[in-house]
Amino acid sequence: MLAVFDKSVAKGPDALTSPESGSVSSLKDGFLAKHFASVHSTPVSVNLGSAGLMVYSMDKQNPLLPRLFVVVDDIFCIFQGHIGNVANLKQQYGLNKTANEAIIVIEAYRTLRDRGPYPIDQVVRDFQGKFAFILYDSSSKAAFLAVDIDGSVPIFWGTDADGNLVLSDEKETVIKGCGKSFAPFPKGCFFTSSGGLRSFEHPLNELRPVPRVDSSGEVCGATFNVDPDAKKESPSMPRVGSAANWSNY
Template sequence: MLGIFHPAVAQAPEELHSPAVPPSPGAFRRQPKNPDEILKDFHSAHPGHSFSASFTGGAVLASVDGHAPRTSFHQRLFCSIDDVYCMFVGSLDNLSALIRQYGLCIKSTNEALLVIEAYRTLRDRGPYPADQVVKDLSGTFAFIVFDSKAGSVFAALSSDGGVPLFWGVAADGSVVICDDLAIVKGSCGKSYAPFPTGTPCINPPD
């Protein structure tokens, strides 16, 4: 999965920015890429098996479809409800219990739909701490939620770090979040790092 968010949508923490240090003579230094180049690289890495959606205001979500050759054993989900989009990689051990907690239909609710419902609870029925939403989730997972109406991004990684997830800064200052290290490393120069585990990041709703 890949999420790219313009600085108007999400601000990268200062420590993620690599200082502009001139390279030594004769040394090659990989330069950050623009969002359109990063998206092109993602599609090139998964030819015929990837799709993307672009949003006004400077947000892009891209994912790999279910027919792609397996790059990992984790399931990949992409869904949306009422202009809230979720990309989810991994699984929840307590999915059934959370479905009952949120009063959802067991047969039709998967992890991505559950996360959207948890996000909407955070957004609409606050105050409800963002970190509590993640603490309620038991399993191995990473997800990105984008609320296209509110312009909010809510992303998190399970505390076990079982799903690889990385983030960085593109040439225009956009935040890049992806589970493919090669994409992030090739897109963000030296301004990238492993995504922090156990805590939601970016800008969950107030």
């Protein structure tokens, strides 16, 4: 799977960008989408207009961690993996028996956005399983993604030459667009367009960037570790009708 979000939609941490990274413009002339199509059979590309793009393919899948793509009310979600407590979550969100994991993620997001002032970390922590997902809401031009606490489905992210955010489960694809400005997405964390990167395991702690150094001694993006001494408020989302919904939090 691949997602490229314009920097106006999702700006990655500054620590991801390495000097003289060798990055390119991922969105120009569909560069990265074309690369993805060259290494995957029957890829499906979703043009998000000025916001970017999402691409997925059902080939080269791990049968134990299947890939799903769902669109509901202009909310797009690529989900990979599985959630063990699906039945409980369907009941919690009032979904029918045929709802899959991607639909559950979309409904959880809509609940956060429209109705519930719940902590985001609590909602993501309720997903018990091995998973990663990337969600885009075209109505509010907001991105939302998360990786489970074990990093069972590795996601890599980086910034390209235009400052756009690149995300994929394939390291080589991210390197193609971002050069050395990339890193593994941290385990047990989520990212929102306006709230940035947070840990849902340790929601009251800041995340501290640690530069990554390759075998030649060059800096390649950064990893992010929980700082036990730096505290912040638990992330939450105001109710619908507020001047700013969760995507602007």
